[in-house]
Amino acid sequence: MLAAIGVGSMDDLLVDIPQSLRIKSLQLPAGLSEFETMAQIGSLAARNRVFPDRLTFRGGGVYRRFIPAAVAAVTSKPEFYTAYTPYQPEASQGTLQAIYEFQTLIAELTALDVANASMYDGATALAEAAMMAHIHTGRNEVLVAGYLHPEYMEVLRSFSDGRGIKVRKGTEPNSKTAAVVFQQPDFLGLLVDAAGLTQAAHSVGALAVACVDPISLAVVAPPGEYSADIAAGEGQQLGLSPSYGGPHVGFISCKKELVRRLPGRLVGSSSDAQGRRGFVLTLTAREQHIRRERATSNICTNHSLCALAASVYMTYMGAEGLRQIADVSFKRAHALSERLAALPGWELAFPDRHFLNEFPMRVPKAPAVVRKLARKGILGGLDVHRWFRELKGVLTFTCTEVNDARAIDELVSVLSS
Amino acid sequence: MAERRYTKSHEWLTVEGKSVTVGITDFAQAQLGDVVFLELPSPGRKLATGESFGVVESVKAASDLYAPVAGRVTAVNDKLTAHPELVNTDPYGEGWIVKLELSGEPPSDLLDEADYKKVAEASAN
Numbered sequence: 382m383l384a385a386i387g388v389g390s391m392d393d394l395l396v397d398i399p400q401s402l403r404i405k406s407l408q409l410p411a412g413l414s415e416f417e418t419m420a421q422i423g424s425l426a427a428r429n430r431v432f433p434d435r436l437t438f439r440g441g442g443v444y445r446r447f448i449p450a451a452v453a454a455v456t457s458k459p460e461f462y463t464a465y466t467p468y469q470p471e472a473s474q475g476t477l478q479a480i481y482e483f484q485t486l487i488a489e490l491t492a493l494d495v496a497n498a499s500m501y502d503g504a505t506a507l508a509e510a511a512m513m514a515h516i517h518t519g520r521n522e523v524l525v526a527g528y529l530h531p532e533y534m535e536v537l538r539s540f541s542d543g544r545g546i547k548v549r550k551g552t553e554p555n556s557k558t559a560a561v562v563f564q565q566p567d568f569l570g571l572l573v574d575a576a577g578l579t580q581a582a583h584s585v586g587a588l589a590v591a592c593v594d595p596i597s598l599a600v601v602a603p604p605g606e607y608s609a610d611i612a613a614g615e616g617q618q619l620g621l622s623p624s625y626g627g628p629h630v631g632f633i634s635c636k637k638e639l640v641r642r643l644p645g646r647l648v649g650s651s652s653d654a655q656g657r658r659g660f661v662l663t664l665t666a667r668e669q670h671i672r673r674e675r676a677t678s679n680i681c682t683n684h685s686l687c688a689l690a691a692s693v694y695m696t697y698m699g700a701e702g703l704r705q706i707a708d709v710s711f712k713r714a715h716a717l718s719e720r721l722a723a724l725p726g727w728e729l730a731f732p733d734r735h736f737l738n739e740f741p742m743r744v745p746k747a748p749a750v751v752r753k754l755a756r757k758g759i760l761g762g763l764d765v766h767r768w769f770r771e772l773k774g775v776l777t778f779t780c781t782e783v784n785d786a787r788a789i790d791e792l793v794s795v796l797s798s
Numbered sequence: 799m800a801e802r803r804y805t806k807s808h809e810w811l812t813v814e815g816k817s818v819t820v821g822i823t824d825f826a827q828a829q830l831g832d833v834v835f836l837e838l839p840s841p842g843r844k845l846a847t848g849e850s851f852g853v854v855e856s857v858k859a860a861s862d863l864y865a866p867v868a869g870r871v872t873a874v875n876d877k878l879t880a881h882p883e884l885v886n887t888d889p890y891g892e893g894w895i896v897k898l899e900l901s902g903e904p905p906s907d908l909l910d911e912a913d914y915k916k917v918a919e920a921s922a923n
Binding site: 641671675 | 834835837853855856857858859860862
């Protein structure tokens, strides 16, 4: 090949790279066979501590839920199973239709007009939503009300700093505020006054950005119902395993008036030369490859395979199935909260607030409690003091449909002993 | 009818007293192709000469609109919301984009038709 391109040696090819940047030798070990590789990776994997789903009572943004076999049956089809998302309409009608259905499902779930093809995760979806508000209003402040997921907050700050946007915590927007951002339910699991915060945003000409839990929307008001302008969130609960935090899928939806600020890919329904229905990328002039630095975002892709899993999950469950799951999770969490609150020294951290399936408990010696449970094979609550100074001794517990009644008994009995 | 002037960024304008009407040139609309959307400023907004005040989006590009003179936006062409194609079919008439109230004097580097034609020809090559 060197001869074909007219270069004498490897050194000649690399002549533009300074000597100081070159590695003399990589000192790699000898290659391993497939069998040896699997054995080595298997032994590394065995060092992970994996708690059974039913004994996992920790959420904090990522949740154990039952994933029907139908999800993998569809996502593992070779037509879909690729790390690369083909967007060419002439070659990819199936992929584009799957994305279109994802968009439709998310728009319906959030009760907003339009959703995009998906984002990387909940954190980036939320940050992109705030950027939409910044560009739409021409204002430079994002107001974060209440307990937003601390990692989402970090990503929001990363996005904001470079654009000269100030991120402020509080509940009172003013004429400089581009967006009021809130999480419903919040990071601790508590329900917030989403309608009130939305009104407060609108009263000063700011947008309301709701960060929502998709399963919760089966039982609480979706963002469109209280007139929030943009909804964003994490779709992991819709058929994706926790997988150490990813890959997951973010979703974002908005009112029709904001569609040209919507970042990323958007699939539309169209018709071909013979009048047959087909799917194509649409409104691409919003995107960075055309609009350059004026685009809302530099995302020109999506998490298609994960979005497909979410679409299959939502379609398979249906509205009634989602309601049942949300309802069971609600009941289990409330039953657990009563039993935990009866333990000596334990109390609800916010007894006047409502919650769905995740809730904060104030407990004596929180770190010791978590260690004790782990010794018994139970993943206990999340110690949120790590992020919030005022929440010393607060653990958030989560229940979903996978935490059966016996699992709750086991948890309470370990804590009582 | 006041004489039409042009900018190097392919806007046209007519000045009648203090009232300035702004659009994009026939050359610009032809280069852009079918216009599908315009992002327009709110009336009352004050613009400096050369400031970006909106975006014209076609099937193949999105381009900023620049204020050819300093002034306050007095009107935007609402018809373009439902019929952005007017920018293509009648760029110097029904396809006007905004009206401004001129503040100060128009800049001296505005082009007449002959000079703009040279600019357009140079950009086309």
